[in-house]
Amino acid sequence: MTGPKKSVNSHLETGTKDSISLAGHSEMFSRELLNAIPQQIWTTDEQGILNNVNDQVSRDLGIENQVIISAGWSIFMHPDDLSHSLANWNESLETGHEYVNEVRLRFADGYYYWHLIRAKRILHNQGYIWVGSNTNINEQKANESRKDEFISIASHELKTPLTAIKGFTQMLSRQISETKASSFLHRITSQLERLEKLIADLMDVSKINAGKMAFNLAEFDFSKMLRETVAGLQQVYPKYQLILQDQAPIHFKGDQFRLEQVVQNFVANAVKYSPDADLVLIKATLEQDYLIVSVTDYGIGIKPEHLSKLFDRYYRADNSSARFEGLGLGLYISADIIKRHGGSFWIESEQGKGSTFHFKLPLSVGQTILPEVKIPDRYKDKYISIKCNNENGIMHVEWYGHQDMHSVKHGGKLMIEYLRNNRCSKVFNDNRAVLGTWSEASDWAANVWLPLMELAGLRHFAWVFSASAFSQLSAKKSVENEEATSDVRFFANAENAWQWLHALSPKKS
Template identity: 45%
Template sequence: MSLPEFNEQVAELEKLRQEVARLKEEKERLALETAVHKAILETNADTLLSGLEQFKLIADNVPAQVWTADAEGSVDYYNKRYFEYSGLTSEESIGWGWQPMLHPDDLQRTIENWTRSVKKGAPYEIQYRFKRASDGAFRWHLGKAIPLKDSNGKVIKWFGTNMDIHEQKVAEKQKDEFLSIASHELKTPLTSVKAFLQLGQKMIAPDTKAYSFVSKASSQLIRLESLISDLLDVSKINAGKMVYNLEPFEFGAALREAVESVQQANEKHQIIIEHNDDVVYNGDRLRIEQVINNFLVNAIKYSPDADKIVVRSEVQQNNIVVSVQDFGIGIAAENLTRLFDRYYRVDNTSMRFQGLGLGIFISSEIIKRHNGSFWIESEPGKGSTFFFLLPISGKHELIDLETDNQTFYKGNFIEMKYVPEQQWLDVNWLGYQNLESVQKGCMIMLDLLQKNNCSKVLNDNTHVVGNWSEAADWGGEYWFPAMQDAGLKHFAWIYSLSTFSRMSAHKSIDITMGKVTAQFFTEIEEARRWLSEAD
């Protein structure tokens, strides 16, 4: 390959970088519009109902379609933006008249989701294609709505918005197509360039300046090769074509080899394996090593002033739990979950550290496909610890240990009992949780609450670790409303030490939900006092 041809391929990669930057600007614009819609949706119900004409005046001047519905989900108001877009009259639109405007492929799904939200009184969110009257085009929209409830927890009104996200969806699709094409096109010439550089190193004397130049070019080529591999993986994930070859392997040996490989290329940082349990695991060894490698490379990259990385691998509760700890710049709590987004990197780190920010996204997808979980503990200025968990059996094992099916239950993941003196349920969650364990534990809690006719719960998360965020939406949309219907009035939640667990808790629950009053605590005794004094 000639130098001009190589430069042309590098220019293609630069186009890719520019496309990522453009998409970031589009995402920021969308975030601004979303903030406007959120302000509308979260406006106090009494304020809206007492000043409905003022609300309609505001709604007619925002860059979104705004609508309201009655308690049964029948739409009773649209703003001007909706009529301009749809071309329908008020008489044609009111009630369930919006259905003919939806793309046929999205109609049934939308009706089912809306009906489910109305029935449960839970927030509504969906993406669908909505027909534009001016040209008959179906454009992607993000529909959102929240229920406004009275003091008894009864839904009295729905307030919703439809936001046009078509340009973003098109940009996402174009970007994904570009990623796939660009990464494949770059990989072939890259292999040739790499081979020529290796030949050049063999032909040039090691003590010459030319050899130094070729060596530097080779190291840059390795970085470019890594970027292209990440792009290929992302395109495979987006297309659902990532292949996993599951076979038994010695996990401890795989960890040691991954650490040795990274250590050889990094002299400044010492990678210390403090603990490494030997266990046979059935999974895709190369993909798991890819995750470990990504954790290690990130730890080195984001701790430039430190000189060590600490790695641990332990068997806990029939799970392999791996952690990689650095002593670098750290991450603020509000930025932790955003790391799972493609191309996202915290604050201004993109100005300091090179890369496209794809590694965490890819690693998260690999761990999910192994039925595992992934979380981070971090403190700005002190460093970060990246964790991942893999169930040795391939799934989270939930074991029933003891119960009378009336006043108490004990399992390997949760313990609970009814305390008649206090008339509350005392609940203690144990260890690592996921969607399955949270759902099972919560449904047992609901059953005991109903059987003992109590209205208070002491929910202790002190011993919870890891990441159960996949269950947060279920808890907020289904379980808490069910608990309220069963008579729950006061819910004391003792925090876990895990940042991700705390974030999941806040996502699951509002401080006040209809007839339920909930409060977070850091000390169990303080929670008990609050619950004892609650009426």
């Protein structure tokens, strides 16, 4: 008996050595492969601790691989990029979703260079690791910077002679009484004002791109500002009826000049795209804890595929500069101003019938949301209601009114809690009473909320759309997750959503 045992043990020992040898060769091959790639490549363990960098990292940073691994990325990163980068990295570690960020890394020559950093979590040896790459995008960033600098310099240089020309034109108009000459001067003045607006927009865009758009926050009479702005615009557009409706007395803390600029841009946009109509309605109301401003026109309307892009820089829905003047900057600038005030914007439009542009500003930020009902299987407050049915495993959720990042996170966390505690696997998510948009929260929903819902037991999710096109876009973006395992379906009709959920297998499916 002794002989065969030794033989078996010897064989197993040899097999183990062979496996170790193969593993060693595989690891060596992987290391050589990474070192052959002319791009920075790195890996971390599941907790995000750096454990390997290729030779390209060492060459660029001018430090040995092991020193870089021991020190981590933070000492090579520009101080202004560090906090944002760490916040994104921690979120990726928490959710397991791809990490993407742009940061500046200090090279061996002491200069910082922009890099696009991407990292994905992959399964490796019965565990997870993160594999990342740093792509040098410094040249692209430099080109963008030079372009923005050119726009800024050109705008300033154009502004000086424009001011002089405008001044001389005004002097001439006071001295010339002949009708024909006066008409020509009026046209010149009109075109100078248009050029002045284009230059101002270019200057604002360069400030936004450089992060230098300044805001002077102070409490002011929003109602008065709106009245005076509309009255001034009526002089600019005498052929149109600009009607201010249902204006409530409102005081708001913000930058009065910049918010006036938003109203001007919204009205100018309404006039521009209403060549065959002459009515523009402007309204300001208080709803929930928000100030809502809307501008309605009865012009050409907007195709659904253009809605989400209208606030992009240089985007023009018509794409016809011959028909509609402008650079497509007004709404882009407005979007930045609104976001910097903690607000959001959305559009409701029907092609051939007109559009309504809305923006929403919070009157208070981050207030505690108090429940009206809170029991083990039911919850309700002013933003959301939740009812859990233990018979069929369906959680019924209704959302109300205007939503933002604070209210969506609040409601999303409650959904996770009630789904898990009541052992539900199906959700009826009713958005029909939702107003406007909540796009600022959609990335959080896709990358944090949805994975946590699935961990809590979610299998099937019926999402009933709001009538708002922007809310629908937010909903679709909220479940854009390549690693999602649940079955999420969208419905315009609530009854169809119920039928789908009830047709599924019972609670423990």
